[in-house]
Amino acid sequence: MKFLSFADTKIDAFLHMQLMDLAKTLSRDPSLELEFSYHSYLNKPVHVIHVSQFWMTYPGPVQLHGLKSEVYLRSLGNFYFSDLSLLQEALHTYRKEEHHQFLKHLLLFSEDYRLEKECIARRPGMTASFSERKKVLLTYYQRQLRQHLQQRKWLDAFFCSIFLLANHRFVKLSSPLSGFYDKLRDPLLRLNRAESTREITEIMQVIQNILRDFDVLDMAASYLSFYESSALTFKDLVRENEVKTPHIMETEEETDGQETEHEEMPSWHEETSSPTDSFLQFELDQGTSTDLLGEGGRRAEEGDQAFGAVQAGAKRSKGKDFSGEMDAGLNEKGSAPGKDVFPYGEMNRYAVEKKVETKLPTSQDLIKYYEIKSAVQPSISLLKQSFLKTIEHKKNVPNQDLHFGRLSKKLTRLLTDKNPRLFYKKMESPQELDAVFTLLVDCSASMFDKMDETHQAIVLFHETLKAVRIPHSIVGFWEDAADAKKDSQPNYFQEVISFNHSLKNQYGPEILQLEPQEDNRDGYSIRKKAEDLLKRKEKQKFLLVFSDGEPAAFDYENHGILDTHEAVTHTRKLGIEILGMYISNGKVTEEAQNLMKNIYGSHQVVVPSAAELVSYLVPVLRKLLFRLS
Known part of the structure; x- marks a missing residue:
């Protein structure tokens, strides 16, 4: 039993089920799951939609509209009207760029902006949720813009101003933001009118080339995310191909073929038997480095182990068609892994029943x-x-004089009564x-x-x-x-x-x-x-x-x-x-x-x-x- 809870965000179970049913209905995928995460994105290979906990701090009606708008974008927009392979390919090329975070955010925002118009055109009933979403985000990004300008984070501020301008909110661009806008004005206007993922990625190539001339630091904040997946191989499972941070890669290059001197950094945590005289206190991250959210490693999810085991047993696909490997995560019935494997619920897959014998009372x-x-x-x-x-x-x-049942022998009431009751029920023996x-x-x-x-x-x-x-x-x-x-x-x-x-x-x-x-x-x-x-x-x-x-x-x-x-x-x-x-x-x-x-x-x-x-x-x-x- 939990006695105390600090910064505890409780998810309404009925709200969770409502959003999950909505996502399954729109995507027509009965195995689709929904989870609350730091950012919103679609993990299509494992049939999971992530919605942002950003909305959990808002009051009930606003919260519901915000969460529903994210379900609309992922289960209808990304699911049917996004070319996910093109987005992955574009994001992969941005990693080599100096301003890769800004490029990533601009690409994902442009795609969401296009998908919002696509969803409203096909489902006008979604307009109310998207309007409430826009109202909240305009206030949020305006506040973030002022904060970034005070901190002189120019690309962060420029991204916020792009969001505001795209949604018809007037923004006064001072230097150096006005200079950025003058150079990118034409491709940004073309992004606003783009009608497909391919068109957006082509325009982003132009912006990518222009940004190379910008002498400014990359974005530091993280507002949007995208699930960049690839087919799992044996090296993935044994972690032989870990994504290394630039610091690690630089260190390996410097120490290649040279003698190195290791400096000891004592640390302490609750399992340390005895702390040293001086120590540093820091967080220990576990897992492969990744820029999924732009801020550290991705936290392991419930289905990772089962999904990884299934993927490891999948056969290699022919050519460059990886759809077979993506579908390897499904069982024979077409449902997500773990649904039929754990009869007492996925969260209880390792629960073991133990019986305690009752003693004779004293x-x-x-x-x-x-x-x-x-x-x-x-x-x-x-x-x-x-x-x-x-x-x-x-x-x-009384079980006599009823309007239905067994017909009675007293039929004279047909002549004497206006509404005769001619039926009865047989007495049943008590059970x-x-x-x-x-x-x-x-x-x-x-x-x-x-x-x-x-x-x-x-x-x-x-x-x-x-x-x-x-x-x-x-x-x-x-x-x-x-x-x-x-x-x-x-x-x-x-x-x-x-x-x-x-x-x-x-x-x-x-x-x-x-x-x-x-x-x-x-x-x-x-x-x-x-x-x-x-x-x-x-x-x-x-x-x-x-x-x-x-x-x-x-x-x-x-x-x-x-x-x-x-x-x-x-x-x-x-x-x-x-x-x-x-x-x-x-x-x-x-x-x-x-x-x-x-x-x-x-x-x-x-x-x-x-x-x-x-x-x-x-x-x-x-x-x-x-x-x-």
């Missing part, structure tokens, strides 16, 4: 259990009586309730001050269902943080009440063995228990989840909410009713309400404190039992 457990049972007995009796009264009422409901319940209890470390009250709610749940003869199970779940590794995350399940023992009087004190443990991986646990419920023969299946906050486990915090939401959605599609109960720390906050809404939708209850859990659970159980009766 005499102290028996005494404490019956004390708790006595405390909640009034609520149990109330629920039982309400349930039995409802069943009795349904048995006594046992065809339902089953599972209660999942979060046993993460943050439950340490709430477990006693949670025990009372669990006892209420168990004794009520036992009183009305409904089979059920109670399972505590947690992940062992100490043993969790990158390729193995043990998840423990302690079934204190099983389906087979739930209706027997001697079982119940085992509930007190549920104690706070480590982390919680909710999405994986929900999928596992839903799988157990599917094996039951009962017609109606219910899954309740007691939790006290956001899912948090090894390599799970950034995706825990979305993975749990997907698990809940998948469980409901299987015909299992799922309800979440959030136990707060004294008061209900807006953050807690949004968290539960993002995960469980409208089927959730936020409890202000653990002491009120029993009082909140009573109406929940009453409502569920009324549905069954």
Whole structure:
């Protein structure tokens, strides 16, 4: 469980799913995924659209329009109307240029500007989102222009002024920007009228030649990105062809054939046994150097390992047609890698199920259990009586004089009544309730001050269902943080009440063995228990989840909410009713309400404190039992 979060950007699960559905619809690619990144771009070979977190700081309506506009540009614009190979080829040639960052940004901006007009022409309904996008970006780039002018970063300022001028915002160009504009005026006007990627790249060649005469530093800021991919080879996988920074290349040239003297630079981090007297503190970057975002190495993504393994096994294509190698990342069904490989979700591919055996209850457990049972007995009796009264009422409901059913022998009403009721229903013999319940209890470390009250709610749940003869199970779940590794995350399940023992009087004190443990991986646990419920023969299946906050486990915090939401959605599609109960720390906050809404939708209850859990659970159980009766 996560206690504190600093600079935490939470992604609304419903917003994520909405944007993902929109991207799949526009691109007509069912395997397309969507991720939030530093910049927006299309990674077509692995079927991923990246949208920028730039919009997450804006209010709801503006944020939605901004994110939708990026989905439009990538899933419709880049997907269908961009020549990605030409863009890659052009960006590759810019690497040799002194002003390669400016050339890269101008090329990508010109392509997005053209694609925006293309999208609006084909889909006029996109106009509102693009208008809101333009309004926000004009304000942003005007602010950036003033900042770059103060810092005398001339090419950065010139790029911002190009954006403003292209969108009909007046900009007063002082020296040296006016000189840049005079030299590039004609090709810039041609870029504004370009109608294809090829035309843009041809005009950029002219700008590339003119820029060689500019005696000014290259752009330092990074506003736009593009995924520059190539077919993976064996050397790529073993990192024999790493892209080396100019500093490394220069050092290798200087030291070739010469004796070198190495200077030691002591450093310290949390795994260093003993720091030296003086040390430098700096960040250690891991991975191949790349200019994907213009600011350091690309962070590894979830599908990299699976995608790399598939690519390594792909056969070399014939000639220069690399489309076959690009398609090697898909499985036989045409979906992205990992979709069918990981039955419990891609984020849980290394989760391992571990079962904890329940011990025999001690005499102290028996005494404490019956004390708790006595405390909640009034609520149990109330629920039982309400349930039995409802069943009795349904048995006594008149089944004569109906408008449909079996035809009665009293047909004289055809003559005596204006609207005769001539039908009846046959009395059915009472049957046992065809339902089953599972209660999942979060046993993460943050439950340490709430477990006693949670025990009372669990006892209420168990004794009520036992009183009305409904089979059920109670399972505590947690992940062992100490043993969790990158390729193995043990998840423990302690079934204190099983389906087979739930209706027997001697079982119940085992509930007190549920104690706070480590982390919680909710999405994986929900999928596992839903799988157990599917094996039951009962017609109606219910899954309740007691939790006290956001899912948090090894390599799970950034995706825990979305993975749990997907698990809940998948469980409901299987015909299992799922309800979440959030136990707060004294008061209900807006953050807690949004968290539960993002995960469980409208089927959730936020409890202000653990002491009120029993009082909140009573109406929940009453409502569920009324549905069954």
